[in-house]
Amino acid sequence: MYVVKSPLPDADLKVVSEALQGALLDLVDLSLVAKQIHWNIVGPRFRSIHLQLDEVVASARAHSDTVAERASALGVPPDGRAATVASSSGIKPTPAGWIKDEDAVGTMVDALGAVITRMRERVEATGEPDPVSQDLFIGITADLEKHHWMFQAENA
Amino acid sequence: MYVVKSPLPDADLKVVSEALQGALLDLVDLSLVAKQIHWNIVGPRFRSIHLQLDEVVASARAHSDTVAERASALGVPPDGRAATVASSSGIKPTPAGWIKDEDAVGTMVDALGAVITRMRERVEATGEPDPVSQDLFIGITADLEKHHWMFQAENA
Amino acid sequence: MYVVKSPLPDADLKVVSEALQGALLDLVDLSLVAKQIHWNIVGPRFRSIHLQLDEVVASARAHSDTVAERASALGVPPDGRAATVASSSGIKPTPAGWIKDEDAVGTMVDALGAVITRMRERVEATGEPDPVSQDLFIGITADLEKHHWMFQAENA
Amino acid sequence: MYVVKSPLPDADLKVVSEALQGALLDLVDLSLVAKQIHWNIVGPRFRSIHLQLDEVVASARAHSDTVAERASALGVPPDGRAATVASSSGIKPTPAGWIKDEDAVGTMVDALGAVITRMRERVEATGEPDPVSQDLFIGITADLEKHHWMFQAENA
Amino acid sequence: MYVVKSPLPDADLKVVSEALQGALLDLVDLSLVAKQIHWNIVGPRFRSIHLQLDEVVASARAHSDTVAERASALGVPPDGRAATVASSSGIKPTPAGWIKDEDAVGTMVDALGAVITRMRERVEATGEPDPVSQDLFIGITADLEKHHWMFQAENA
Amino acid sequence: MYVVKSPLPDADLKVVSEALQGALLDLVDLSLVAKQIHWNIVGPRFRSIHLQLDEVVASARAHSDTVAERASALGVPPDGRAATVASSSGIKPTPAGWIKDEDAVGTMVDALGAVITRMRERVEATGEPDPVSQDLFIGITADLEKHHWMFQAENA
């Protein structure tokens, strides 16, 4: 009933809204995973990684907001609820409990890697139907790849 | 292996850590629910409630961080992962899709009410075993009850 | 008609809301008394006390807002109108006109002393029925006792 | 005994100091009335008006300070005590208890209207005896009429 | 005579400069229309929409500056004079006088919709001849579509 | 229908509202003219004047907002639409295209001179009917005459 009119034709909208919804779940989960490790990390690099993780959290929260509001702007209600995130995120489950610093770094390398792969597919998929959404995905990918490099460099 | 030594005896620790873990899940979910409505609300009061919800998100995020780090400080690894939140939060599931402003307000009144009831039980339970944790719950309750009033006043 | 539902049972609410309403009147009056002296003080210590009084005003205004909104959050409409303050404040009337600096300090020692005595009674009274409100009174008392010391030290 | 020498002759001073004292009482009361409604307002426009009222409070507090210190600068001790405000303000008493948002707006339209009428008389009365005080009244009137418009527009 | 040398060949420059000049007029007019409604809006949602409109004004002013300076950087003098705006803007004329809040929202939905449609055509047209200008149009479109959603949500 | 009640009698209101409406158009046009030259100026003094013009834009935008909201506060809906500005501004049309720095300065000397002359007439006209509006015109004139001096000094 309460509709926001989309600037995109239906076929294009379908592609773009799936990309946005998928990105939203990945990014919300990324923020939860990074916070989880932020709280549970132990080891000599504790403080350094603890702070670095909060920068990932800040990035992931900001990007998830951008992506969700983009969906709304295209007339598609976004879904970022806990249950949807838990069932459909592209990041594989993190184990509970204390986590040693080097494992923490490895977990983040994997989590970021998984999200980046999917994000690059979204860049590919949306260029034609909506260059505006594509541009958001490009910016998010650039930022995530920067975080990815830093965690890889950390474990080299 | 990687232990943080607790300042509390085991029996007290059990009570307090359950309270902290429960609070963490409620607060993470509160932040996700408030964001969900922030993105999906429609109606004449859109802008006003949209902004108000982001203040709830900011409160819930800050409180969840405090509570999780308090658990760590007591030697208990906190669990704020999406699946745990989805299965054990004290807030009842929010429906997907656009949500009319008055329903949004009603949903928030209910969600905050549910969290407050549990938080007051935690205040009660932790006073004896750990007045330090109790003081955090008291501060969080004060803040949530302020948000609760505002949404009730909004729907009066 | 337009009710905010209280988290407290009726008997507890009665005790707590009387404490909050009494504190509100004391704090609004404290802000008015401190401003009155801020404007009327004369003598060699004029500038020093003039500035110090504005810090009391800032404290009293912030605390009165906290206390009034706490009453609203408990479902009780606060009353901070001029006539109610004039008739029911716990501070005894200040004389009109210029006031010599040492008298100004003495007046503030008395005014703060009167409010503190009543505030400590509120800490006592509310611990059982509502530890959340008690915590606010404790924080306010700490702050007022700090101001009280400073004015006493000033007149030693 | 502790006199501040007035730059104005006695006759002029009488006119100007009455205007300043009257304005002080109106403005202190305006700040108390706006805070009272800030705490007691309910209804769908709660948040919007709640915030707007704090801007009136900030204006009224700043203007009352300017006016009181102007009286001191002219050698006349200002009187902003609760009892004087309660007995001599130009704003008619506000009812106690919760107040519906549209009534809140109406009350503010009336309160601001009453103060503005008197403030314009003060602009008129003080131009000859003291253009410096008149200039303050002109600035205050401009600001109050802006607030007045906003509340009227709100209820249109 | 006083030329800035363009990095683009003539044919490309023609397409791009027409897009930039058209965007400039739309954006200057959007800032004027939003200010006009900012001043003339009345109704229960006055304050909320009044503030929201100033965010559109800020967006439109910033984007118009970017677009005009991009034209200069390409060697084409931009034209943002009142008469050119009045005659060539893509937004249909706004009626004079007070405007009810729901009409204000509707007017903004229409104005933003009109500008967005043209802006998407500019994104399309400039991708080949000048991806740098295209990137500006993409960013502007993203921002305008966000504003568009908010006003639509407001009127749902 | 949606009226804001004026504090002025009808005859006075007519004079004052014409002054405000005229000032609004001059100031909006001044902001557009200054931006136009800001974008089109060339020559050795480019950077210096380019920056100076943005200070005129900021002044003109701030003053136009003050003047328009003053009209609203007096109950008269202001008109700052592009077409009205284009047809009724007191500034003579600026030529399109690049403009040499010394011509830019000359154009600004003329534009500011024209607006100042009319603004001084408004100071004259409104002193009796509304000293509050007059005070705004006085402040705006002071600011514009400062800008006027600077551009004259620049071309001396």
Place this chain on the structure above:
Amino acid sequence: MYVVKSPLPDADLKVVSEALQGALLDLVDLSLVAKQIHWNIVGPRFRSIHLQLDEVVASARAHSDTVAERASALGVPPDGRAATVASSSGIKPTPAGWIKDEDAVGTMVDALGAVITRMRERVEATGEPDPVSQDLFIGITADLEKHHWMFQAENA
């Protein structure tokens, strides 16, 4: 040769420029006198008055800049050179060397009193020929009378 064209006719300009030039000398000297005492004051109130004097310096410097630039804006080159200040200021010479705190306060009461008397004459003189300059004098007088009160209150 390098003229700034005055918006005032010659007779008016003569009155106003004399007022501005006189005010400039008084204000520059006030800033020098206040700094001199700021450096030389001794006694139990040293710190309090030392800081208070720097607020007078800041006021005097800001006002002297405003007044000098107003003269330039009216086409009259201002003269604020040391020799002119030394020979024509309205403040009587301050003695060299250390100055006891109560004498420092007394000296400031006299210096401010002298400047205020002349400033009020300038308010009187300029109202007719240039209400814009008069408005500056009114604002400066308000500020100086506030400083004057504070030093008088200090010595009461």
Place this chain on the structure above:
Amino acid sequence: MYVVKSPLPDADLKVVSEALQGALLDLVDLSLVAKQIHWNIVGPRFRSIHLQLDEVVASARAHSDTVAERASALGVPPDGRAATVASSSGIKPTPAGWIKDEDAVGTMVDALGAVITRMRERVEATGEPDPVSQDLFIGITADLEKHHWMFQAENA
């Protein structure tokens, strides 16, 4: 002779003032110990721990100020002189000279552990006689236990 009147009866005051004085010495020493290690630490984790230690210093300084001023507010002069700290602090002496990073972390774990144990006893002791002081001890304990966790996590 120069007394500040205590709000507490003598027996209560004795308990509370001993707790405050003991806490003051522990906290001043904690700030000195943390600074000592901040300057002398060496090893691969130098920079990370060096920065972390300054956060402990900032906490310890702020808490010592709060505790000392609380003693003054209760009418008991605090003693934070070097000799008293050296003879009565609860932290065992730190060795002089360079300190390897892992030893630095271990030293901080011990120092914080010792202070926390005593601080929890103070929380216990003061709840009855003075809930206001107890509340300060609770807040300080929360903060120290957070630092304690971080250094333990660092060495895990």
Place this chain on the structure above:
Amino acid sequence: MYVVKSPLPDADLKVVSEALQGALLDLVDLSLVAKQIHWNIVGPRFRSIHLQLDEVVASARAHSDTVAERASALGVPPDGRAATVASSSGIKPTPAGWIKDEDAVGTMVDALGAVITRMRERVEATGEPDPVSQDLFIGITADLEKHHWMFQAENA
């Protein structure tokens, strides 16, 4: 040995990493050239250009950091050492010694022009293999073309 894994296939990576490495050298050299002229410029426009050059330095430094970290994120170690810059920058050598302002502007027009030409080729080359890197080049080109316009306008 210490590898960062690239998200790009080898062939694409070769193209993109050459573009990034080339851009890095151009941008580092641009920052050194602009600083060199910032220090050596003389002539009537000294201050204006001196300041403008520091804005180019700030742009060039920020962009070089972005580009180098992008290379690292793609798994390719960037080379921004003095010798590599000296031998491979796209900007032709600047003469040593004082430089007249108009020559300074001309030198900057040439230097920026050279870098822009190469940067546009990089936009072209990277669109296919890596739209994320392309987006950085587009943003950098936009900024450099703005600086280029300003120096051209300055010399017109």
Place this chain on the structure above:
Amino acid sequence: MYVVKSPLPDADLKVVSEALQGALLDLVDLSLVAKQIHWNIVGPRFRSIHLQLDEVVASARAHSDTVAERASALGVPPDGRAATVASSSGIKPTPAGWIKDEDAVGTMVDALGAVITRMRERVEATGEPDPVSQDLFIGITADLEKHHWMFQAENA
């Protein structure tokens, strides 16, 4: 009578205090001369030099304060009164009236040159008797020589 005890023996103090007093007069005069030209400058470089002069004013004011307070700290009351400045400054009198930009620059080159020569003599004279004062003169000389270069570069 009210003495500040000097850390220097009498002979050294004589040398150092003369240097400080001389520097004070030069710096106060420099601030007045730079402001005088700031107000009276005309010509195409008006804005650029007008702003540059205010940076000299800020430097000169800050340095004069440092120097005067250094004299007080050495037990010698400084003299910065208008008459002393007028009679004993090392800067030769500036002519009254409008001043062409190139003459303004020349005047500043001369004024700064004169002050620098004397300041270097003070560096020489004070090294032996008081390296603390010498260090202030060294810092002031560095700053003045930087301003001197800029004005020379401007006129090259």
Place this chain on the structure above:
Amino acid sequence: MYVVKSPLPDADLKVVSEALQGALLDLVDLSLVAKQIHWNIVGPRFRSIHLQLDEVVASARAHSDTVAERASALGVPPDGRAATVASSSGIKPTPAGWIKDEDAVGTMVDALGAVITRMRERVEATGEPDPVSQDLFIGITADLEKHHWMFQAENA
């Protein structure tokens, strides 16, 4: 074992490191003494001196950090532990308990005087072996002598 290599030869290093270590103890003790009096001062000048003392604390803390890190930079581990400060500071012990304001000022005059005398000896001793450390001592002396003057002026 874990050495930082000194840039100074051994003989020079001995002189300089003794100076640095001595200065560190004086400065840490100065910060503790000033805080002690900050908490214990009473009398009519309470507030003024209470605030002034915190500025000494801030200075002493900043300087002690600079001096200790300078020792580390020269390869000598600094010792700022409570016991070393208590046994070797150059400031004579302060009595415990409340202290009247004039005695507080006198105590600070003595304490600063003692530290300054020793600091000037360090300036003398280090000029030859290490002008870098000497420069720090010069700057610290300048700051302490400024504080010294202010307390002397206060008690004159």
Place this chain on the structure above:
Amino acid sequence: MYVVKSPLPDADLKVVSEALQGALLDLVDLSLVAKQIHWNIVGPRFRSIHLQLDEVVASARAHSDTVAERASALGVPPDGRAATVASSSGIKPTPAGWIKDEDAVGTMVDALGAVITRMRERVEATGEPDPVSQDLFIGITADLEKHHWMFQAENA
């Protein structure tokens, strides 16, 4: 032709300008080397050293600007071009490619050590001919030796 007149005689100028030019090259190269390692570092201490290196970059950039502008102020055009830096810097070439964290620290220890040795020679050389330049070298040496200590402590 376009000369800035030097305050130094020729012989002195020769010594000082060589010192400044040498320092400029060392500092520019230090900034480039530190950035190079900032981008290429890998290993468990990645983040900590990556951030620390940017503080060296900021120091080196600020100092190189100071030194170059000092040369200009002495009338000698500074040379900070890439080729000059590459051929004449006092830092030995850094290898290209990824660099392990401990090697990164070692490289910085060497680079800082080399620059410090030369900087101390400049302090020695310039004391006689120009104490103003010497003071800059002293300050730069202090800062570099602080960075040097930190990297040494890091590798201990």
